[in-house]
Amino acid sequence: MSLTHVVAGLSVSGLAALGGLGLVTVAAGQSGALPSRPPACVSSGPVQGLSAAQAENARIIVATAEQRTGRAGAYIALMVALTESDLRVLSNPNDPVGAAFPSQGVGHDHDSLGLFQQRPGWGSASKRMDPTESTQLFVDALLRVNGWQSMTPWYAAQTVQGSAFTGLPSAANGGSRAVGENYLRQAGRASAILSVVEGGSSPVGCGGAPADTLAPAAPGAHGLPPTFTLPTTTSPAGRAAVAFALAQLGKPYLWGGNGPGSFDCSGLTQQAWRRAGVSIGRVVTEQLLDGAPTTQTALAPGDLVMIPGSEGTLASPGHVGMYIGHGLVVNAPRTGDVIRVVSYQSFVSKGLSGLRHIS
Structure with a gap:
């Protein structure tokens, strides 16, 4: 199934309202990022259907991922964050270190934290609980997947995340036979949000020459x-x-x-x-x-x-x-x-x- 088939006929009118558009610069190094990573220029403003926190997280994900992987990577990152956390930074009682950082809800999946529900092997709790840094961790993993650009987005997402939706039916995936079906379910929503975030919100001057x-x-x-x-x-x-x-x-x-x-x-x-x-x-x-x-x-x-x-x-x-x-x-x-x-x-x-x- 192609992305065209998934989003065909999708109406974004319910998400098209933007107001109070501003500009925020989020430094990639705020939580220990590699110093070679430049700041991501993040637009601001509401996205209908999302809370203020969700909209801000969506904009951070798009700006951070697009900087390194273009629109395709940002789309995959949005799809994953929608699936894993509904675009919220989640703490987890199974990883109490994460409780030291601001959160927007509580999750209970193993010892996973943050927007992408990343376990300790992904990085420190401070990085997993930071929207910019956790997106960088996701992008790092995506870029290690050989040929990810030619995969269907949900297959690439599954390759990175390793969820229960492996294509083999099980109790954990509700008997699904589709690889990455959990991410595929968010394809239309991710596409609509991405269009809104990008629509008319290119930050003036970011990365440009005087x-x-x-x-x-x-x-x-x-x-x-x-x-x-x-x-x-x-x-x-x-x-x-x-x-x-x-x-x-x-x-x-x-x-x-x-x-x-x-x-x-x-x-x-x-x-x-x-x-x-x-x-x-x-x-x-x-x-x-x-x-x-x-x-x-x-x-x-x-x-x-x-x-x-x-x-x-x-x-x-x-x-x-x-x-x-x-x-x-x-x-x-x-x-x-x-x-x-x-x-x-x-x-x-x-x-x-x-x-x-x-x-």
């Missing part, structure tokens, strides 16, 4: 000079990566976007190199460690150029573009803008965090 660094490199064609050609020394992989990136010119920036219709800065560079057969990290701070360091004089088409952007620093960059040769960089700039080409000097005018040669 507007005054983005002067077009040339008139028309989104800054790409009409006579542009790749340098003849461009490697085959670099040629493929740049060709993909330039084919996206004019598409809108979307925080967490992995394509095909929209991208954020690191989503564009990751997908471009994926088309060239090279796997790199999803977020800017991960891409800062990919490939090998290079210099301005040695830049080759396809190399990554990291800058602080509007939310980062020189040490922890928040924006990335791809060098395409001839002193030009293609990038997905910021919310409200489209993928376009700018001059290298303009791109790095507010500071340069790193240059990485990918091959």
